[in-house]
Amino acid sequence: EAGVTQFPSHSVIEKGQTVTLRCDPISGHDNLYWYRRVMGKEIKFLLHFVKESKQDESGMPNNRFLAERTGGTYSTLKVQPAELEDSGVYFCASSSHGEQFFGPGTRLTVL
């Protein structure tokens, strides 16, 4: 069974540019989550989809972040415009029941 995949693995952009991260969950998993780890801090929750609906977006830092999950399959997380403090590793996870399975992450560097 294929695990959670994320693309790209790394992204380096300049302040003010736009970046879109993609997550493909494990097939059949209705729950999809985005998390972020910034340097020296713990992994923090961003938002949770159930199928194509946003169940909880309490962790989204501001309106520069937009997440979508069209059709309840893959999800995208767009940052527009990117700021220096957005640098970090963005993880996606999916679950069908309790356990959340994580992807390898996208390392975002904003210069």
Place this chain on the structure above:
Amino acid sequence: EDQVTQSPEALRLQEGESSSLNCSYTVSGLRGLFWYRQDPGKGPEFLFTLYSAGEEKEKERLKATLTKKESFLHITAPKPEDSATYLCAVRINAGGTSYGKLTFGQGTILTVHP
């Protein structure tokens, strides 16, 4: 505010030297405590879920236990390949869903020397 604290921040062991990692939590309405292992450059890899005080789970050299205030990850006779960051996370019952967000601790970096 929900809090998860892991200790120690880093732990260096000799191969075969057993030890324990601690995860203490302050949450209301715990709906699961999770242990993950993370290798450099990779995402967290699921190890265990514990749901109620007194519960224990084992996998190879690892054993996780849970009380009302903390969880321990016991490592018996570790090997160098057990070197990784071990993460603890909790889920609370919020928003009418049992499958909600995880709140993570900072992790314990374990290094096992041959």
